[in-house]
Amino acid sequence: MTPAEKLHVHHEKLIGTIRDLAERTKSDNAEASLLITFCSEYLISHAEAEEATLYRADTDTGFVENMIHEHRAIKDTLEAVGSAYGKGDSAAIVSETQEFITLLNKHFGEEENTLMPKLARKLTQEELEGLIQEAHQIEAEKKKSDLWSLFEHDHKRIDFNISRLRKSAGNSETAKGIFSKVRAQLLKHIELEEAVLFPAFGEHAAPGQTGPVQVMIAEHREITSILVTTGDSVDEKSLSKNIDALIGKLTVHNKKEEIILYPMINRALRAPERVKIFKECFEGMAAV
Ligand SMILES: [Fe+2]
Ligand SMILES: [Fe+2]
Ligand SMILES: [Fe+2]
Ligand SMILES: [Fe+2]
Structure with a gap:
C-alpha cells in the first residue's frame, strides 16, 4: 500500500x-x-x-x-x-x-x-x-481518553431519553418504546461501570479510595430494581410513578459519580489503560 x-x-x-x-x-x-x-x-x-x-x-x-x-x-x-x-x-x-x-x-x-x-x-x-x-x-x-467525559455524556444521553419519556406520558405505545431504550442503555451503562471501569480503578486505587465504588454499586441495585419492577406491561400510572423514582435516584447517583468518582478514576489510570477502556466502553454504549 x-x-x-x-x-x-x-x-x-x-x-x-x-x-x-x-x-x-x-x-x-x-x-x-x-x-x-x-x-x-x-x-x-x-x-x-x-x-x-x-x-x-x-x-x-x-x-x-x-x-x-x-x-x-x-x-x-x-x-x-x-x-x-x-x-x-x-x-x-x-x-x-x-x-x-x-x-x-x-x-x-x-x-x-x-x-x-x-x-x-x-x-x-x-x-x-x-x-x-x-x-x-x-x-x-x-488521545485524551477522558473516561469522566465519556461516562458523563452517557448520563446525558440517558437523561435526554428520560425527559422524552416524561413528555410522552399519555401515549402508552411511544412511552413503552422509549422506556425499553432507557432500560437497555442504563443497564449497559451500569454493566460497563461494574465490569470494566470500576475493576480497573480497583487495581490502581490507593487504599481507602474504593469506598465510593461500593456505595455506587449499592445504588445500582436500587436503580435496576426500579427498571425491573417497571417491566414491559406496566400501566400508565405506575410508569409515571417509577419514572419519578428513577429520576430521583439517578440525579443523586450521577452527580456523585461526576463530581467524585470519575475524576478520581481519570487520575488513577494511566494513559494506555484509559485508551483501552475508552474504546471498549464506547463500543458498548454505541451498541445500545
Ligand atoms: Fe485534516
Ligand atoms: Fe485527515
Ligand atoms: Fe453508576
Ligand atoms: Fe454512571
Missing part, C-alpha cells in the same frame, strides 16, 4: 464511523452524546497529528493555513452540535450535524486529492511513509 492509500484507509475508517453517528444523531438527537465523545477522542487527535507532520511538510503556506483553518471550523461546528444538544434544540442539532459532516467530507477530500499528491511529488515514498508513521504515533499520544 502506498502512503496515500494508507491515509485513505485510515480516513475511511474514521469518516465511516462519524457518518454513521451523525445519521444516528439526526434521527435520534440523544445520540449526539456518542458523536461528540467519538470525535473528541479520535478526530481531534487525528487533526493535531496531521498539523504536526503532513501539513508541516507542505511548503504551500496559503494552502496549509486554509487546512488548519478548516480544522478549527470543524471543531467549532462540533462544539455547536454540543451546545444545541445541551439546549435540547432539535432543529439546531440536525443542522449543525449536517454542517459538520459537510465540512468534514470536503476537508478529507482536499487532503486526499490535493495534499497527498503534492507531498508524493515532493518527497520520496520512504520519507512520506515515515511521516505517516509519525502521524500515527502522535495521534495515539494526543
